[in-house]
Amino acid sequence: MKKLFKKRKYSADEYAQGILQGDRIILSRAITLIESKLHSDNELAETVLQKILPFTGNTLRIGITGIPGAGKSTFIEAFGKYLTSIGKQVAVLTIDPTSRKTKGSILGDKTRMEELANDVNAYVRPSASGDTLGGVHSKTRETMLLCEAAGFDVIIIETVGVGQSEVSVKGIVDFFLLIMLAGAGDELQGIKRGIMEMADAILINKADGDNITACKRAKQEYANALHMFAPQENRWNPQVLLCSAIQKMGIAETWQLIRQFEIHAKENGSFNRNRQTQNRQWMHDVISYYLQHNFYNNGSIKDVLPNQEQRVETGKTPAVVAAKKLLKMAEVAGDKKTCEIY
Amino acid sequence: MKKLFKKRKYSADEYAQGILQGDRIILSRAITLIESKLHSDNELAETVLQKILPFTGNTLRIGITGIPGAGKSTFIEAFGKYLTSIGKQVAVLTIDPTSRKTKGSILGDKTRMEELANDVNAYVRPSASGDTLGGVHSKTRETMLLCEAAGFDVIIIETVGVGQSEVSVKGIVDFFLLIMLAGAGDELQGIKRGIMEMADAILINKADGDNITACKRAKQEYANALHMFAPQENRWNPQVLLCSAIQKMGIAETWQLIRQFEIHAKENGSFNRNRQTQNRQWMHDVISYYLQHNFYNNGSIKDVLPNQEQRVETGKTPAVVAAKKLLKMAEVAGDKKTCEIY
Incomplete structure (x- = not known):
């Protein structure tokens, strides 16, 4: 990797080339460019996007949500390390709608998944979420595309399941995973109404030690609850799994399940249909965003x-x-x- | 009531006066005016709305949804008749997003609730739902206001729980009732994902004859499922009730429950807060609708x-x-x- 001077500006071609060669520093700079609010940056970012677009899409996009304390970071670290151990390149984009984007929160996020962030086959990046009107998923989607072009084949998008952002995340991923806890009292878990129904799988974390019995009971309860919902368009039956991220149990099983989903959805065509619908919806979301942005x-x-x-x-x-x-x-x-x- | 000539046009004052006097013919004409797509009608309609607005709001607004075949019309007829028997004035607005507004569908709707439609203390009106982008609830909301000004104190808004409209309906009512069946197999009921979580109560209809055991089991299952959801802002615990609309059982109990809800929500202030939020949201919905309408x-x-x-x-x-x-x-x-x- 080249040593970069702070002020050096790249052309769209330099950005695209660097990204396609998997240069992490240029990737990071490109993401910053995508997130910029400057008009000139936006134009450059769009040219870069146009150039890298043909090299995106051949990936698996996984959304992961759950309330603070459910163990998302611990799970993603264990899951990400497992994926790199079987030869995958993993990018993790985290969205925290409650924190402004400060150096503090970036360092905080990186520290949370230190082992994964230091893995040469992984890339951890907090995603800006300053804009509320559709901005979250617009920027995150584009960041996802950059990561795909940079060679990452599993993209994990993490969000906190208490706000609006996880609804947007559902609209940009192939598989949506909800991490819950047993025994915390369902009312106390505070998961936003509507999130459970969006899940392709529910993972009950911290299924270790004395907690296993409670987790097994919770698994049954969640399975019953999921059963009440009408099937999704893709005809996938959402599953409930137990896992202990801290003991690295249930990690491989989660990946197996996601792979099963991928095969199922690709066989019946819903995988591709969903991607096309998401792309079209994304365009309309951007339009709606700017119409309202201009107005307000x-x-x-x-x-x-x-x-x-x-x-x-x-x-x-x-x-x-x-x-x-x-x-x-x-x-x-x-x-x-x-x-x-x- | 005065005999009207077809071509006679009313002024805004005549509309407002007629509505406030409870004149059904003028009310019906005003609703048609609200639903009109003519620019000149829109201006007149807005003036009428402005005039009657101070006389609206002191009512209970109930949304009722469920798939075709759940017995919504039978329930609403029995429920409406019960309400008029205890001295209430009931307006029923039905939204069928699947049917275009034709004479046929209007007659169809009226026939479905013939007894109620002929009750002097009730008013049944299908609501136009031609526009998809927020148009449904915009027109329905305004129709609701006209009915309130005309003296109806319980407004029932019925919709089919398989599309987008019930999400809008949740945003304009005080209480949202979901009608389900037992034993039909949950997957077969096809209720849209997300609807169950919006319910303030689930009514399991057709709890009669051989079906009672299945209904009791379903009641327990739905109660368990509702328990999994986080509490709503109003701290109301959604209930599951059994009912047989055809045998007029569970009707008074449903009204009791709704009254309990009203007392609960008024005591903790959420009733009024919800109304204010709905009003503000309504304005933003109208703005968003026109911004997109103009664009597309x-x-x-x-x-x-x-x-x-x-x-x-x-x-x-x-x-x-x-x-x-x-x-x-x-x-x-x-x-x-x-x-x-x-």
Whole structure:
């Protein structure tokens, strides 16, 4: 690897070449470029994306969620090490919607999976999640593509299962894994309503020592609950597995299950269909994001929105009347400003 | 009630007065006005809404969903008749996202609840659902407001639990009731993933004759499943009840439960908080709807969208590149056209 000077700027070709050669430093710089809010950076990032796109997609994308304390990092470290031990190249993108992107949180994340982060066949990167309106998965998706082009064949996207981001993550992965605990009391686990139904598998972690009996009972309960849901379009029956990330038990079994899923979904065509739908949806999400971004960042809208919201909340103005008033206002005031953010 | 001539047009004041006096014919005409796609009708409708808004809201809004065959209409007829028998005024708005709004489907809906529709203290009206992008609940919400101003104190919104509309309905009601069957095999019930978690109560219908044992078992299973979900913001524990709509059993109990919920939610403040959030969200939904409506109805977008979608689906163009290309195109081509639809 070349020694880089801080100020050195790459061309789109240099970025693309570096990424395709698996250069970690250029990959990291490219991800920073993707996450940049500068207009000029955005244009360059899109050119890079266009160049590397043909080299993406031949991978397995796994979303992993669960509340803090469920042992996600420990699991991902054990799982990632297992995958590199069987010859896989693993990229882990973590999304923490509760933390702003500071040096602190980046170091924090890296420290959490230190062993994996130091593995030459793995790459751990926290993903920016500053934007709330679709921004999370837009940037994360593009980061995922860069990692794929850099040669990683298993992409793990980790998110905390208590916010909105895991819904977005479901829309960008092939397999969605939910990590739960037994015996913590289901009400206390605080998993967001709706997440359980999105799971392709539920992993009950910390199934070790005195906790095994409780985990077996929880496994049965979750299996019963999953059974109540209508089948997914891909006809996959979500499974419940036990695991002890700390004792490295259930790790290989999880990979086996994911492989079973992959074979199942590729055989019945749903794997590819899902990817196509996700791509199309991604485009519409980006459109929706910018339409709303432009609207809500319009100066005159910003000024009057709180008052209109308050009038609508308290029943003084019908929602539709307030909405149209704001729409008209944006049209008159904001027409030309919107260009700059594209 | 006055005899009306077909061509007679009302002013906003005449609409408002008629509605507040509980005139069913004017109410029906006002709902048609709300559902109209004509620009001039929209303006009049919004003025009417503004006038009647102070007389809305002091009601209970109940969403009812379930797959076809679960017995929703039979239940609503029995439930509605029970409510009118204890002095309530009941409006039933039905949303069938699968049927276009034709004379046929309107008559069909009315026939389904004939007894209730002929009750002087009830009003049954199918709600148009032509628009998919948020249009369903936008029109239904406004229709609900008109019914409230006309003096109905329980509003029932019925929808088929297999599409997207019940998610919208959850966002406009105080209490969300899911009607299920026992013994049909959960996989066969085809209820959309995510719906069960939105329920404030699950009613297992057709709990009569030989079916009672199966229903009791199902009740336990659903209660276990509901237990797995995190509590809602309102701290209400969703309940499972048995009922036989055809034998009019479990009807009064359902009303008791809903009243319990109302007391609970009003005591802890979540009832009003939920309404305020819904109102604010409604405004943002309308904004989002029109932003997207304008974009996707732009002539030049319509022309190129299929090709861009196809390129994105098959991985030829990055989603973000296609999205921005389309956004730029809409901006250049469509600027002034958008005004007319507000």
